[in-house]
Amino acid sequence: MSDELLHIPEEEYQELIRPYADAMNNVRMRLEVLNKDYRKRNNNYPIHFIQTRIKKRASLEKKLLKKDLPVTVEAAADNIRDIAGIRVICYFEEDVYAVAERLKQQQDLIFIRERDYIQNPKESGYTSYHVIYGVPVYHVDGMEYFPVEIQIRTMSMDFWASMEHRICYKNEESKKEELQKSLVRFSQELKDMERSMHEHLNGKTEEE
Ligand code: 0O2
DSSP states (O other), rough: OOGOOOOOOHHHHHHHHHHHHHHHHHHHHHHHHHHHHHHHHSSSSSSEEEEEEOOOOHHHHHHHHHTOOSSSHHHHHOSOOEEEEEEEEESSSSHHHHHHHHTTTOOOSSEEEEETTTTTTTTTTOOOOEEEEEEEEEEEEEEEEEEEEEEEEEEEHHHHHHHHHHHHHHOHHHHHHHHHHHHHHHHHHHHHHHHHHHHHHHTTTTTO
């Protein structure tokens, strides 16, 4: 990323992201508790792993520019809702919805927005379930809500998204097309394996 994009001073950026990191860690903890509790009750974990990230300064500035907004911390706080991001990788599609449903029941979270790209895949082929919650963060002088974007998807959906991201950075156009075709094929195979595993684990056979 080129340095000419960097308009927000480092100290201002650090000050901006601090409460977002607190909100993100709070949601991460909730998800870990849910996963353990689920295990106790149903004898399995719905979540395979959780990744967290705070949007980098350069990436934040790029997003502000793309949205034609001033490149300031104020504009970021008012308009960018994925400064704090959590990616939850589940085993199966039904786990994605089970986790999403359990989060909905946590009444101290404020629901902001939901996008179901599993039911309505993006034109690119991207599938995932996205939800944004306002998360309460308590400081010495009071409480404030900070948005956290949670992306919930299965391993095969994550494989597609991560590989497609890598392919986008390739320079040779001809190679890109070939890679994209392979990606569609491999991720379909993975999706089929995921479905078969789910059926086997639930005691069903292919003939049923
Ligand atoms: P990064 O690096 O993941 O942060 P918004 O502007 O965010 O309010 P948008 O962009 O319509 O609105 O939000 P959406 O589609 O709900 O979520 C955007 C995020 O989803 C992206 O974040 C990616 O993480 C992921 N995503 C969406 N479409 C694709 C896709 O086609 N391929 C891949 N690999 N990921 C996708 P950012 O901010 O673009 O990037």
